[in-house]
Amino acid sequence: MSPTPDLTTFSVLGDRRRYQRYAITASAEYVLQNRRGEALVRDISNSGILVHSIAILPTGECIEVRVGWPARVNVECPLTVVIMGKVLGATGRGTVISVMRYEYRFAREAPRDWHDDEAGETVSSLIAS
Numbered sequence: 001m002s003p004t005p006d007l008t009t010f011s012v013l014g015d016r017r018r019y020q021r022y023a024i025t026a027s028a029e030y031v032l033q034n035r036r037g038e039a040l041v042r043d044i045s046n047s048g049i050l051v052h053s054i055a056i057l058p059t060g061e062c063i064e065v066r067v068g069w070p071a072r073v074n075v076e077c078p079l080t081v082v083i084m085g086k087v088l089g090a091t092g093r094g095t096v097i098s099v100m101r102y103e104y105r106f107a108r109e110a111p112r113d114w115h116d117d118e119a120g121e122t123v124s125s126l127i128a129s
Helices: 121-128
Strands: 022-032 035-044 048-053 062-073 077-090 095-106
Touching (some): 022 048, 035 062, 048 077, 062 095
Antiparallel strands (some): 022 035, 062 077, 077 095
16 A cells, blocks of 8 residues: 655645645735735745735845735634745746745734725726736
């Protein structure tokens, strides 16, 4: 009998990443060089995230990304996952950020719905791309 494959390093598609990536669409805010901006998270894993933002994020810089998390505590309290990482670079799909550490925090308010008209033109342009 052969040993069970390690599913964290094996994929039928040949993807040899250590952690599985999950395709999501979630609103995010980032802090980079004392500036704040908005972004849209395209996928996420334990080791990295892919975001799409209007601003170009400089490679090699440390960044904090706050993502409105869909799960809630006791059905009422919204959560935010705060990711501290480093900008690795840009691809045709967005900007890749390595995850150095992350933590869950109680959010002050529920995350904005990226399809909400109150969110403004910036968010609309992110969804369209």
